[in-house]
Amino acid sequence: MQRCKWMETTSVSELEHELKELVEKHRPDGQTGEVANYIPALSKANPKHMAASLCLLTGEQVQAGDVDERFTLQSMSKVITLAMALMECGEACVFEKVGMEPTGDPFNSIMKLEIMRPNKPLNPMINAGAIAVTSLLPGTVEEKVERILSFVRRLAGNTAIGFNEAVYRSEQETADLNRALAYFMKQYDVLEGDVEEVLDIYFKQCAIEVNCQDVARIGAVFANRGRDPETGEAIMPEQIAKICKTFMVTCGMYNASGEFAIRVGIPAKSGVSGGIMGAVPHCMGIGIYSPALDDKGNSVAGVRLLESLSATWGLSIF
Template sequence: MPCRTTSELNKLVREAKKHTKQGKVADYIPALAKANPKELSVAIFHHDGLCISAGDVQQKITLQSVSKVLTLALALMDYGEEAVFSKVGYEPTGDPFNSIVKLENNPSKPLNPMINAGALAVTHMIKGEDSGKRFGRILSFIQRLGGNPSINYCAEAAESEYRTADLNRSLCYFMKQHGVIEEDVEELLLIYTKQCAIEMDCLDLARIGCVFAMDGVDPITGERLIPGHVARLCKTFMVTCGMYNASGEFAVRVGIPAKSGVSGGIMGAVPNRFGIGIFGPSLDEKGNSIGGIKLLEMMSAHYAMSMF
Protein backbone atom coordinates (compact mmCIF):
# COMPACT_ATOMS: atom_id res chain seq x y z
CA MET A 1 0.00 0.00 0.00
CA PRO A 2 1.47 3.41 -0.98
CA CYS A 3 2.22 5.99 1.70
CA ARG A 4 1.88 9.73 1.35
CA THR A 5 4.42 12.13 2.76
CA THR A 6 3.80 15.24 4.83
CA SER A 7 6.04 18.25 5.31
CA GLU A 8 5.70 18.10 9.11
CA LEU A 9 6.85 14.47 9.31
CA ASN A 10 9.74 15.15 6.94
CA LYS A 11 10.74 18.07 9.17
CA LEU A 12 10.75 15.86 12.27
CA VAL A 13 12.90 13.24 10.52
CA ARG A 14 15.40 15.86 9.37
CA GLU A 15 15.69 17.17 12.93
CA ALA A 16 16.08 13.67 14.44
CA LYS A 17 18.73 12.74 11.85
CA LYS A 18 21.10 15.24 13.42
CA HIS A 19 21.45 12.88 16.38
CA THR A 20 22.51 9.80 14.36
CA LYS A 21 26.18 10.84 14.40
CA GLN A 22 26.22 10.27 18.16
CA GLY A 23 25.71 6.49 17.80
CA LYS A 24 27.10 3.57 15.82
CA VAL A 25 25.77 0.54 14.00
CA ALA A 26 25.74 -2.96 15.55
CA ASP A 27 29.10 -4.09 14.16
CA TYR A 28 29.31 -7.16 16.43
CA ILE A 29 26.96 -8.86 13.94
CA PRO A 30 28.89 -8.65 10.64
CA ALA A 31 25.80 -8.45 8.41
CA LEU A 32 24.50 -5.43 10.35
CA ALA A 33 27.81 -3.58 10.20
CA LYS A 34 27.12 -2.69 6.54
CA ALA A 35 24.24 -0.32 7.39
CA ASN A 36 24.54 3.42 6.74
CA PRO A 37 24.41 5.09 10.19
CA LYS A 38 22.98 8.30 8.71
CA GLU A 39 19.74 6.68 7.54
CA LEU A 40 16.41 7.35 9.25
CA SER A 41 12.92 6.60 7.99
CA VAL A 42 9.43 6.19 9.43
CA ALA A 43 6.01 4.92 8.38
CA ILE A 44 2.79 5.53 10.30
CA PHE A 45 -0.08 3.13 9.57
CA HIS A 46 -3.47 4.36 10.78
CA HIS A 47 -6.37 2.14 11.86
CA ASP A 48 -8.36 3.20 8.76
CA GLY A 49 -5.55 2.17 6.39
CA LEU A 50 -4.11 5.66 5.86
CA CYS A 51 -0.32 5.62 5.76
CA ILE A 52 2.13 8.52 5.94
CA SER A 53 5.89 8.24 5.75
CA ALA A 54 9.22 10.02 5.53
CA GLY A 55 12.54 8.68 4.32
CA ASP A 56 13.30 5.47 2.41
CA VAL A 57 10.54 3.35 3.97
CA GLN A 58 10.89 0.59 1.37
CA GLN A 59 14.41 -0.36 2.47
CA LYS A 60 14.48 -3.84 4.01
CA ILE A 61 15.52 -4.25 7.64
CA THR A 62 15.84 -7.35 9.80
CA LEU A 63 13.57 -7.58 12.84
CA GLN A 64 16.18 -8.70 15.38
CA SER A 65 14.63 -8.23 18.85
CA VAL A 66 11.37 -6.84 17.44
CA SER A 67 10.64 -10.49 16.62
CA LYS A 68 10.49 -11.26 20.37
CA VAL A 69 7.05 -9.63 20.62
CA LEU A 70 5.74 -11.63 17.67
CA THR A 71 6.98 -15.03 18.84
CA LEU A 72 5.59 -14.26 22.30
CA ALA A 73 2.17 -13.69 20.73
CA LEU A 74 2.43 -16.98 18.83
CA ALA A 75 3.56 -18.95 21.89
CA LEU A 76 0.69 -17.50 23.93
CA MET A 77 -1.72 -18.53 21.18
CA ASP A 78 -0.18 -22.01 21.13
CA TYR A 79 -0.08 -22.70 24.86
CA GLY A 80 -1.86 -20.01 26.86
CA GLU A 81 -0.62 -17.62 29.50
CA GLU A 82 -0.14 -20.09 32.35
CA ALA A 83 2.10 -22.45 30.39
CA VAL A 84 4.22 -19.69 28.82
CA PHE A 85 4.81 -17.87 32.09
CA SER A 86 5.79 -21.05 33.85
CA LYS A 87 8.93 -20.83 31.68
CA VAL A 88 9.54 -17.08 31.60
CA GLY A 89 8.76 -14.25 34.02
CA TYR A 90 6.95 -10.91 33.85
CA GLU A 91 9.51 -8.59 35.45
CA PRO A 92 11.61 -5.88 33.78
CA THR A 93 15.36 -5.83 34.27
CA GLY A 94 17.84 -3.00 34.54
CA ASP A 95 20.53 -5.14 32.91
CA PRO A 96 21.50 -5.30 29.20
CA PHE A 97 19.34 -7.51 26.94
CA ASN A 98 22.07 -10.16 26.62
CA SER A 99 23.05 -10.31 30.32
CA ILE A 100 23.29 -13.62 32.15
CA VAL A 101 23.39 -12.02 35.63
CA LYS A 102 19.68 -12.22 36.51
CA LEU A 103 19.50 -15.71 35.03
CA GLU A 104 22.17 -16.84 37.50
CA ASN A 105 20.20 -15.31 40.37
CA ASN A 106 17.00 -17.10 39.35
CA PRO A 107 17.96 -20.12 37.24
CA SER A 108 14.40 -21.49 37.08
CA LYS A 109 13.30 -18.94 34.46
CA PRO A 110 14.42 -15.78 32.61
CA LEU A 111 12.96 -12.55 34.01
CA ASN A 112 10.93 -11.59 30.92
CA PRO A 113 10.41 -12.51 27.24
CA MET A 114 12.07 -9.36 25.86
CA ILE A 115 15.63 -10.21 26.97
CA ASN A 116 17.59 -12.76 24.94
CA ALA A 117 17.29 -15.56 27.50
CA GLY A 118 13.53 -15.09 27.73
CA ALA A 119 13.13 -14.86 23.96
CA LEU A 120 15.09 -18.10 23.49
CA ALA A 121 12.84 -19.79 26.04
CA VAL A 122 9.77 -18.54 24.14
CA THR A 123 11.10 -19.71 20.76
CA HIS A 124 11.73 -23.09 22.36
CA MET A 125 7.95 -23.29 22.95
CA ILE A 126 6.88 -22.73 19.33
CA LYS A 127 5.07 -25.83 18.11
CA GLY A 128 6.23 -27.90 15.14
CA GLU A 129 7.66 -31.30 14.25
CA ASP A 130 11.15 -29.99 13.48
CA SER A 131 13.12 -26.75 13.33
CA GLY A 132 12.10 -26.08 9.72
CA LYS A 133 8.39 -26.36 10.43
CA ARG A 134 8.65 -24.35 13.63
CA PHE A 135 10.40 -21.50 11.83
CA GLY A 136 7.87 -21.83 9.02
CA ARG A 137 5.07 -21.23 11.51
CA ILE A 138 6.83 -18.11 12.83
CA LEU A 139 7.36 -16.76 9.33
CA SER A 140 3.80 -17.51 8.21
CA PHE A 141 2.40 -15.79 11.30
CA ILE A 142 4.49 -12.67 10.66
CA GLN A 143 3.46 -12.64 6.98
CA ARG A 144 -0.19 -12.62 8.09
CA LEU A 145 0.41 -9.83 10.58
CA GLY A 146 2.10 -7.72 7.91
CA GLY A 147 -0.46 -8.59 5.23
CA ASN A 148 2.47 -9.46 3.00
CA PRO A 149 3.18 -13.07 1.90
CA SER A 150 6.52 -12.01 0.39
CA ILE A 151 8.08 -11.29 3.81
CA ASN A 152 11.03 -13.66 4.24
CA TYR A 153 14.30 -13.88 6.12
CA CYS A 154 17.76 -12.71 5.11
CA ALA A 155 19.97 -15.80 4.83
CA GLU A 156 23.16 -13.72 5.09
CA ALA A 157 22.04 -12.09 8.35
CA ALA A 158 20.85 -15.42 9.80
CA GLU A 159 24.16 -17.14 8.99
CA SER A 160 26.14 -14.18 10.33
CA GLU A 161 24.21 -14.22 13.60
CA TYR A 162 24.45 -17.99 13.94
CA ARG A 163 28.24 -17.86 13.58
CA THR A 164 28.57 -15.13 16.23
CA ALA A 165 25.96 -16.46 18.69
CA ASP A 166 28.32 -17.73 21.39
CA LEU A 167 26.73 -15.63 24.14
CA ASN A 168 23.26 -16.89 23.19
CA ARG A 169 24.69 -20.42 23.16
CA SER A 170 25.87 -19.84 26.71
CA LEU A 171 22.41 -18.66 27.75
CA CYS A 172 20.85 -21.73 26.13
CA TYR A 173 23.20 -24.20 27.81
CA PHE A 174 22.65 -22.51 31.17
CA MET A 175 18.86 -22.79 30.72
CA LYS A 176 19.16 -26.37 29.49
CA GLN A 177 21.09 -27.29 32.60
CA HIS A 178 18.19 -25.94 34.69
CA GLY A 179 15.38 -27.46 32.60
CA VAL A 180 14.05 -24.24 31.06
CA ILE A 181 14.76 -25.58 27.58
CA GLU A 182 14.92 -29.25 26.66
CA GLU A 183 16.00 -29.41 23.02
CA ASP A 184 19.27 -29.41 21.11
CA VAL A 185 20.83 -25.97 21.52
CA GLU A 186 22.01 -25.73 17.90
CA GLU A 187 18.53 -26.55 16.58
CA LEU A 188 17.05 -23.82 18.75
CA LEU A 189 19.68 -21.32 17.62
CA LEU A 190 18.96 -22.12 13.97
CA ILE A 191 15.33 -21.13 14.52
CA TYR A 192 16.16 -18.10 16.65
CA THR A 193 18.75 -16.61 14.30
CA LYS A 194 16.41 -17.01 11.32
CA GLN A 195 13.61 -15.45 13.38
CA CYS A 196 15.80 -12.42 14.12
CA ALA A 197 16.79 -12.22 10.43
CA ILE A 198 13.22 -11.95 9.13
CA GLU A 199 13.23 -8.79 7.05
CA MET A 200 10.62 -6.27 5.97
CA ASP A 201 10.30 -2.56 5.31
CA CYS A 202 8.99 0.17 7.59
CA LEU A 203 5.52 -0.04 6.05
CA ASP A 204 5.24 -3.74 6.94
CA LEU A 205 6.52 -2.97 10.43
CA ALA A 206 4.02 -0.13 10.89
CA ARG A 207 1.15 -2.33 9.75
CA ILE A 208 2.11 -5.00 12.29
CA GLY A 209 2.33 -2.26 14.92
CA CYS A 210 -1.19 -1.23 13.95
CA VAL A 211 -2.46 -4.79 14.51
CA PHE A 212 -1.23 -4.51 18.10
CA ALA A 213 -2.61 -0.97 18.40
CA MET A 214 -6.02 -2.36 17.45
CA ASP A 215 -5.78 -5.22 19.98
CA GLY A 216 -5.06 -7.89 17.39
CA VAL A 217 -7.37 -6.85 14.51
CA ASP A 218 -6.03 -6.34 10.98
CA PRO A 219 -6.63 -2.66 10.08
CA ILE A 220 -7.37 -3.46 6.41
CA THR A 221 -9.37 -6.69 6.48
CA GLY A 222 -10.92 -6.41 9.93
CA GLU A 223 -9.85 -10.00 10.62
CA ARG A 224 -8.81 -10.88 14.15
CA LEU A 225 -5.23 -12.14 13.88
CA ILE A 226 -4.36 -12.18 17.59
CA PRO A 227 -6.75 -12.64 20.54
CA GLY A 228 -7.35 -9.34 22.29
CA HIS A 229 -5.93 -10.45 25.64
CA VAL A 230 -2.74 -11.71 23.93
CA ALA A 231 -2.24 -8.42 22.07
CA ARG A 232 -2.71 -6.49 25.31
CA LEU A 233 -0.20 -8.70 27.15
CA CYS A 234 2.36 -8.14 24.40
CA LYS A 235 1.82 -4.38 24.52
CA THR A 236 2.33 -4.42 28.27
CA PHE A 237 5.72 -6.09 27.82
CA MET A 238 6.55 -3.55 25.12
CA VAL A 239 5.94 -0.75 27.64
CA THR A 240 7.82 -2.34 30.55
CA CYS A 241 10.66 -4.13 28.70
CA GLY A 242 10.52 -3.26 24.99
CA MET A 243 13.35 -0.73 24.82
CA TYR A 244 15.91 -2.83 26.68
CA ASN A 245 17.14 -1.20 29.89
CA ALA A 246 15.99 2.24 28.69
CA SER A 247 12.31 1.24 28.89
CA GLY A 248 11.50 3.39 31.93
CA GLU A 249 12.90 6.58 30.42
CA PHE A 250 11.20 5.79 27.10
CA ALA A 251 7.84 5.39 28.88
CA VAL A 252 8.28 8.82 30.44
CA ARG A 253 9.50 10.59 27.28
CA VAL A 254 7.39 8.84 24.62
CA GLY A 255 4.74 6.84 26.46
CA ILE A 256 3.70 4.18 23.93
CA PRO A 257 4.21 0.41 23.62
CA ALA A 258 7.31 -0.10 21.45
CA LYS A 259 9.97 -2.71 20.69
CA SER A 260 13.41 -2.06 19.29
CA GLY A 261 16.02 -4.23 17.61
CA VAL A 262 19.76 -3.82 17.09
CA SER A 263 19.27 -3.48 13.32
CA GLY A 264 17.86 -0.03 14.19
CA GLY A 265 14.22 -1.02 13.77
CA ILE A 266 11.50 0.13 16.16
CA MET A 267 7.89 -1.02 16.08
CA GLY A 268 5.42 1.18 17.94
CA ALA A 269 1.71 0.78 18.70
CA VAL A 270 -0.35 3.82 19.68
CA PRO A 271 -3.48 2.23 21.19
CA ASN A 272 -6.59 2.51 19.00
CA ARG A 273 -4.84 4.93 16.63
CA PHE A 274 -1.89 3.74 14.57
CA GLY A 275 1.24 1.62 14.25
CA ILE A 276 4.74 2.97 13.68
CA GLY A 277 7.70 1.45 11.84
CA ILE A 278 11.11 3.12 12.13
CA PHE A 279 14.54 2.33 10.72
CA GLY A 280 17.63 4.12 12.01
CA PRO A 281 20.67 1.82 12.35
CA SER A 282 22.82 4.20 14.41
CA LEU A 283 22.42 2.88 17.97
CA ASP A 284 22.93 4.35 21.43
CA GLU A 285 24.89 2.54 24.15
CA LYS A 286 21.83 0.49 25.14
CA GLY A 287 21.18 -0.85 21.64
CA ASN A 288 18.29 1.40 20.61
CA SER A 289 18.11 3.52 17.46
CA ILE A 290 19.39 6.89 18.60
CA GLY A 291 17.66 8.80 15.79
CA GLY A 292 14.55 6.65 16.11
CA ILE A 293 14.12 7.42 19.81
CA LYS A 294 14.65 11.14 19.24
CA LEU A 295 12.10 11.01 16.40
CA LEU A 296 9.57 9.23 18.61
CA GLU A 297 10.07 11.81 21.36
CA MET A 298 9.27 14.60 18.90
CA MET A 299 6.37 12.69 17.38
CA SER A 300 4.92 11.99 20.82
CA ALA A 301 4.88 15.69 21.62
CA HIS A 302 3.63 16.72 18.17
CA TYR A 303 0.90 14.09 17.80
CA ALA A 304 0.00 13.71 21.51
CA MET A 305 0.84 9.99 21.42
CA SER A 306 1.55 9.22 25.07
CA MET A 307 -0.94 6.87 26.69
CA PHE A 308 -0.11 8.19 30.16
Protein backbone atom coordinates (compact mmCIF):
# COMPACT_ATOMS: atom_id res chain seq x y z
CA MET A 1 0.00 0.00 0.00
CA GLN A 2 1.11 3.58 -0.74
CA ARG A 3 1.72 6.13 1.99
CA CYS A 4 -1.13 8.59 2.46
CA LYS A 5 -0.58 11.69 0.37
CA TRP A 6 0.46 13.90 3.28
CA MET A 7 3.45 11.75 4.07
CA GLU A 8 4.66 10.28 0.85
CA THR A 9 7.78 12.43 0.70
CA THR A 10 8.83 11.88 4.34
CA SER A 11 11.01 8.90 5.28
CA VAL A 12 10.23 6.77 8.37
CA SER A 13 13.37 8.08 10.09
CA GLU A 14 12.27 11.67 9.44
CA LEU A 15 8.82 10.86 10.84
CA GLU A 16 10.45 9.31 13.90
CA HIS A 17 12.66 12.36 14.39
CA GLU A 18 9.69 14.75 14.14
CA LEU A 19 7.57 12.59 16.47
CA LYS A 20 10.37 12.50 19.08
CA GLU A 21 10.72 16.29 18.96
CA LEU A 22 6.98 16.80 19.37
CA VAL A 23 6.67 14.32 22.26
CA GLU A 24 9.46 16.12 24.14
CA LYS A 25 7.93 19.52 23.30
CA HIS A 26 4.55 18.51 24.73
CA ARG A 27 5.67 16.33 27.66
CA PRO A 28 5.67 19.33 30.09
CA ASP A 29 2.07 20.21 29.11
CA GLY A 30 0.93 17.43 31.44
CA GLN A 31 1.91 19.63 34.38
CA THR A 32 -1.31 21.61 33.98
CA GLY A 33 -3.46 18.47 34.29
CA GLU A 34 -4.19 15.83 36.92
CA VAL A 35 -4.02 12.06 36.87
CA ALA A 36 -7.48 10.46 37.34
CA ASN A 37 -8.12 9.52 40.96
CA TYR A 38 -11.83 8.55 41.06
CA ILE A 39 -10.56 5.07 40.16
CA PRO A 40 -7.90 4.89 42.90
CA ALA A 41 -5.52 2.54 41.03
CA LEU A 42 -5.22 5.03 38.15
CA SER A 43 -3.79 7.68 40.50
CA LYS A 44 -0.53 5.70 40.66
CA ALA A 45 0.39 6.71 37.06
CA ASN A 46 3.42 8.97 36.62
CA PRO A 47 2.24 12.28 35.08
CA LYS A 48 5.67 12.78 33.50
CA HIS A 49 5.28 9.76 31.25
CA MET A 50 4.47 10.39 27.61
CA ALA A 51 4.57 8.16 24.54
CA ALA A 52 3.25 8.15 20.99
CA SER A 53 3.05 5.52 18.30
CA LEU A 54 1.96 5.67 14.66
CA CYS A 55 0.86 2.60 12.71
CA LEU A 56 0.93 3.58 9.03
CA LEU A 57 -1.26 1.63 6.65
CA THR A 58 1.92 0.70 4.77
CA GLY A 59 2.74 -1.47 7.81
CA GLU A 60 5.46 0.92 9.00
CA GLN A 61 5.54 1.73 12.75
CA VAL A 62 6.97 4.88 14.29
CA GLN A 63 7.32 5.39 18.05
CA ALA A 64 8.68 7.95 20.50
CA GLY A 65 8.84 8.57 24.26
CA ASP A 66 8.15 6.07 27.05
CA VAL A 67 6.95 3.41 24.64
CA ASP A 68 7.16 0.53 27.14
CA GLU A 69 4.61 2.10 29.48
CA ARG A 70 1.41 0.09 29.78
CA PHE A 71 -2.00 1.56 30.56
CA THR A 72 -5.64 0.47 30.49
CA LEU A 73 -8.06 1.02 27.62
CA GLN A 74 -10.78 2.63 29.77
CA SER A 75 -13.14 4.49 27.43
CA MET A 76 -11.11 3.58 24.34
CA SER A 77 -12.73 0.15 24.80
CA LYS A 78 -16.13 1.70 24.03
CA VAL A 79 -15.34 1.92 20.31
CA ILE A 80 -14.33 -1.74 20.31
CA THR A 81 -17.45 -3.07 22.06
CA LEU A 82 -19.58 -0.86 19.81
CA ALA A 83 -18.02 -2.53 16.75
CA MET A 84 -18.68 -5.95 18.32
CA ALA A 85 -22.31 -5.16 19.17
CA LEU A 86 -22.91 -3.83 15.65
CA MET A 87 -21.46 -7.03 14.19
CA GLU A 88 -23.25 -9.40 16.57
CA CYS A 89 -26.67 -7.71 16.96
CA GLY A 90 -26.91 -5.35 13.98
CA GLU A 91 -27.52 -1.60 13.67
CA ALA A 92 -31.26 -1.73 14.43
CA CYS A 93 -30.77 -3.59 17.72
CA VAL A 94 -27.92 -1.29 18.88
CA PHE A 95 -29.68 1.97 18.00
CA GLU A 96 -32.87 0.85 19.69
CA LYS A 97 -30.90 1.08 22.96
CA VAL A 98 -28.51 4.02 22.33
CA GLY A 99 -28.79 7.20 20.28
CA MET A 100 -26.46 8.87 17.78
CA GLU A 101 -26.17 12.37 19.25
CA PRO A 102 -23.46 14.14 21.25
CA THR A 103 -24.46 15.21 24.77
CA GLY A 104 -22.32 18.27 25.53
CA ASP A 105 -22.12 16.80 29.06
CA PRO A 106 -19.38 14.99 31.02
CA PHE A 107 -18.83 11.28 30.21
CA ASN A 108 -20.51 10.05 33.41
CA SER A 109 -23.43 12.49 33.55
CA ILE A 110 -26.91 11.17 34.39
CA MET A 111 -28.77 14.39 33.57
CA LYS A 112 -29.85 13.74 29.95
CA LEU A 113 -30.73 10.11 30.75
CA GLU A 114 -33.40 11.44 33.06
CA ILE A 115 -34.77 14.28 30.95
CA MET A 116 -34.73 12.72 27.44
CA ARG A 117 -37.66 10.63 26.14
CA PRO A 118 -37.15 7.74 25.60
CA ASN A 119 -34.73 7.43 28.54
CA LYS A 120 -31.98 5.84 26.47
CA PRO A 121 -28.37 7.11 26.48
CA LEU A 122 -27.68 9.67 23.77
CA ASN A 123 -24.64 7.88 22.34
CA PRO A 124 -22.40 4.82 22.87
CA MET A 125 -19.28 6.81 23.87
CA ILE A 126 -20.61 8.08 27.23
CA ASN A 127 -20.55 5.65 30.15
CA ALA A 128 -24.30 4.96 30.12
CA GLY A 129 -24.27 4.26 26.38
CA ALA A 130 -21.23 2.00 26.60
CA ILE A 131 -22.72 0.00 29.48
CA ALA A 132 -25.92 -0.44 27.43
CA VAL A 133 -23.88 -1.57 24.40
CA THR A 134 -21.93 -4.10 26.48
CA SER A 135 -25.22 -5.55 27.76
CA LEU A 136 -26.18 -6.38 24.16
CA LEU A 137 -23.27 -8.76 23.54
CA PRO A 138 -24.50 -12.35 23.44
CA GLY A 139 -23.23 -15.14 25.72
CA THR A 140 -22.44 -15.76 29.39
CA VAL A 141 -20.33 -13.30 31.39
CA GLU A 142 -17.20 -15.43 30.87
CA GLU A 143 -17.89 -15.80 27.13
CA LYS A 144 -18.41 -12.06 26.69
CA VAL A 145 -15.24 -11.15 28.58
CA GLU A 146 -13.24 -13.73 26.62
CA ARG A 147 -14.63 -12.52 23.29
CA ILE A 148 -13.89 -8.87 24.05
CA LEU A 149 -10.30 -9.74 24.99
CA SER A 150 -9.83 -11.92 21.87
CA PHE A 151 -11.19 -9.13 19.66
CA VAL A 152 -8.82 -6.57 21.21
CA ARG A 153 -5.90 -8.98 20.65
CA ARG A 154 -6.98 -9.49 17.04
CA LEU A 155 -7.27 -5.73 16.40
CA ALA A 156 -3.91 -5.03 18.05
CA GLY A 157 -2.18 -8.06 16.48
CA ASN A 158 -0.87 -8.90 19.96
CA THR A 159 -1.83 -12.15 21.71
CA ALA A 160 -0.02 -11.10 24.92
CA ILE A 161 -2.66 -8.47 25.83
CA GLY A 162 -4.43 -9.17 29.16
CA PHE A 163 -6.21 -7.43 32.05
CA ASN A 164 -4.85 -5.19 34.77
CA GLU A 165 -6.48 -6.88 37.79
CA ALA A 166 -5.67 -4.04 40.21
CA VAL A 167 -7.37 -1.43 37.99
CA TYR A 168 -10.36 -3.74 37.45
CA ARG A 169 -10.81 -4.31 41.19
CA SER A 170 -10.29 -0.66 42.01
CA GLU A 171 -13.07 0.41 39.63
CA GLN A 172 -15.35 -2.43 40.76
CA GLU A 173 -15.02 -1.24 44.38
CA THR A 174 -15.65 2.45 43.72
CA ALA A 175 -18.01 2.74 40.71
CA ASP A 176 -21.09 4.13 42.48
CA LEU A 177 -21.86 6.55 39.67
CA ASN A 178 -21.72 3.85 36.98
CA ARG A 179 -23.93 1.67 39.19
CA ALA A 180 -26.44 4.52 39.43
CA LEU A 181 -26.45 4.90 35.61
CA ALA A 182 -26.88 1.15 35.10
CA TYR A 183 -29.71 0.71 37.62
CA PHE A 184 -31.47 3.75 36.13
CA MET A 185 -31.29 2.12 32.69
CA LYS A 186 -32.53 -1.19 34.08
CA GLN A 187 -35.63 0.57 35.43
CA TYR A 188 -36.35 1.96 31.94
CA ASP A 189 -35.71 -1.37 30.11
CA VAL A 190 -32.59 -0.06 28.33
CA LEU A 191 -30.55 -2.66 30.22
CA GLU A 192 -31.68 -6.23 30.32
CA GLY A 193 -30.27 -8.97 32.49
CA ASP A 194 -28.30 -8.73 35.71
CA VAL A 195 -26.97 -5.21 36.28
CA GLU A 196 -23.95 -6.27 38.36
CA GLU A 197 -22.96 -8.81 35.70
CA VAL A 198 -23.12 -6.20 32.93
CA LEU A 199 -21.07 -3.78 35.06
CA ASP A 200 -18.50 -6.48 35.75
CA ILE A 201 -17.96 -7.01 32.01
CA TYR A 202 -17.76 -3.24 31.46
CA PHE A 203 -15.14 -2.81 34.23
CA LYS A 204 -13.11 -5.66 32.70
CA GLN A 205 -13.19 -4.21 29.18
CA CYS A 206 -11.99 -0.90 30.65
CA ALA A 207 -9.13 -2.70 32.48
CA ILE A 208 -7.63 -4.34 29.37
CA GLU A 209 -3.95 -3.35 29.43
CA VAL A 210 -2.13 -2.13 26.33
CA ASN A 211 0.77 0.02 25.18
CA CYS A 212 0.85 2.82 22.61
CA GLN A 213 1.77 0.49 19.79
CA ASP A 214 -1.31 -1.67 20.48
CA VAL A 215 -3.55 1.41 20.48
CA ALA A 216 -2.05 2.68 17.21
CA ARG A 217 -2.58 -0.75 15.62
CA ILE A 218 -6.24 -0.82 16.75
CA GLY A 219 -6.71 2.71 15.37
CA ALA A 220 -5.16 1.56 12.09
CA VAL A 221 -7.88 -1.08 11.61
CA PHE A 222 -10.54 1.64 11.85
CA ALA A 223 -8.45 3.91 9.57
CA ASN A 224 -8.16 1.01 7.10
CA ARG A 225 -11.96 0.59 6.76
CA GLY A 226 -12.04 -2.37 9.13
CA ARG A 227 -9.21 -4.31 7.52
CA ASP A 228 -6.06 -5.67 9.14
CA PRO A 229 -3.31 -3.18 8.18
CA GLU A 230 -0.80 -5.98 7.59
CA THR A 231 -2.80 -8.70 5.85
CA GLY A 232 -5.73 -6.72 4.40
CA GLU A 233 -8.13 -9.26 5.93
CA ALA A 234 -11.55 -7.84 6.90
CA ILE A 235 -11.89 -7.77 10.72
CA MET A 236 -15.15 -5.83 10.61
CA PRO A 237 -17.40 -4.58 7.78
CA GLU A 238 -16.46 -1.19 6.32
CA GLN A 239 -19.85 0.26 7.34
CA ILE A 240 -19.16 -0.59 11.00
CA ALA A 241 -15.68 0.97 10.91
CA LYS A 242 -17.35 4.05 9.41
CA ILE A 243 -19.98 4.29 12.18
CA CYS A 244 -17.27 3.94 14.84
CA LYS A 245 -15.08 6.67 13.27
CA THR A 246 -18.11 8.96 13.02
CA PHE A 247 -18.85 8.55 16.75
CA MET A 248 -15.15 9.20 17.46
CA VAL A 249 -15.52 12.57 15.67
CA THR A 250 -18.84 13.61 17.21
CA CYS A 251 -18.52 12.14 20.74
CA GLY A 252 -15.04 10.59 21.18
CA MET A 253 -13.62 13.44 23.25
CA TYR A 254 -16.92 14.01 25.14
CA ASN A 255 -17.85 17.64 25.72
CA ALA A 256 -14.57 18.70 24.08
CA SER A 257 -15.38 16.93 20.78
CA GLY A 258 -16.31 20.13 18.91
CA GLU A 259 -13.15 21.99 19.85
CA PHE A 260 -11.07 18.88 19.14
CA ALA A 261 -12.65 18.55 15.68
CA ILE A 262 -11.70 22.15 14.89
CA ARG A 263 -8.18 22.09 16.38
CA VAL A 264 -7.18 18.51 15.45
CA GLY A 265 -9.75 17.07 13.02
CA ILE A 266 -8.87 13.39 13.57
CA PRO A 267 -11.44 10.74 14.64
CA ALA A 268 -10.25 9.94 18.19
CA LYS A 269 -11.29 8.31 21.45
CA SER A 270 -9.83 9.14 24.84
CA GLY A 271 -9.67 7.16 28.09
CA VAL A 272 -9.18 8.34 31.68
CA SER A 273 -5.94 6.35 31.83
CA GLY A 274 -4.53 9.13 29.61
CA GLY A 275 -4.64 7.16 26.38
CA ILE A 276 -5.98 8.48 23.08
CA MET A 277 -6.65 6.32 20.04
CA GLY A 278 -6.70 8.14 16.68
CA ALA A 279 -7.75 6.83 13.26
CA VAL A 280 -6.71 8.96 10.28
CA PRO A 281 -8.77 7.49 7.39
CA HIS A 282 -6.71 5.77 4.67
CA CYS A 283 -3.52 6.86 6.43
CA MET A 284 -2.70 5.58 9.93
CA GLY A 285 -3.67 4.70 13.47
CA ILE A 286 -2.28 6.75 16.35
CA GLY A 287 -1.72 5.72 19.97
CA ILE A 288 -0.90 8.37 22.57
CA TYR A 289 -0.25 8.05 26.30
CA SER A 290 0.16 10.82 28.86
CA PRO A 291 -1.86 10.32 32.06
CA ALA A 292 -2.48 13.89 33.28
CA LEU A 293 -6.03 14.88 32.29
CA ASP A 294 -7.93 18.10 31.75
CA ASP A 295 -11.27 18.79 33.44
CA LYS A 296 -13.13 16.89 30.71
CA GLY A 297 -11.14 13.70 31.23
CA ASN A 298 -8.90 13.97 28.15
CA SER A 299 -5.06 13.78 28.25
CA VAL A 300 -3.77 17.38 28.28
CA ALA A 301 -0.42 16.70 26.61
CA GLY A 302 -2.00 14.06 24.36
CA VAL A 303 -4.51 16.52 22.89
CA ARG A 304 -1.79 19.15 22.35
CA LEU A 305 0.49 16.59 20.70
CA LEU A 306 -2.31 15.57 18.35
CA GLU A 307 -2.92 19.22 17.52
CA SER A 308 0.75 19.62 16.58
CA LEU A 309 0.84 16.38 14.58
CA SER A 310 -2.28 17.38 12.69
CA ALA A 311 -0.86 20.82 11.87
CA THR A 312 2.60 19.47 10.92
CA TRP A 313 1.41 16.70 8.63
CA GLY A 314 -1.95 18.12 7.56
CA LEU A 315 -3.95 15.27 9.08
CA SER A 316 -7.32 16.97 9.61
CA ILE A 317 -10.09 15.15 7.74
CA PHE A 318 -11.99 18.40 7.27
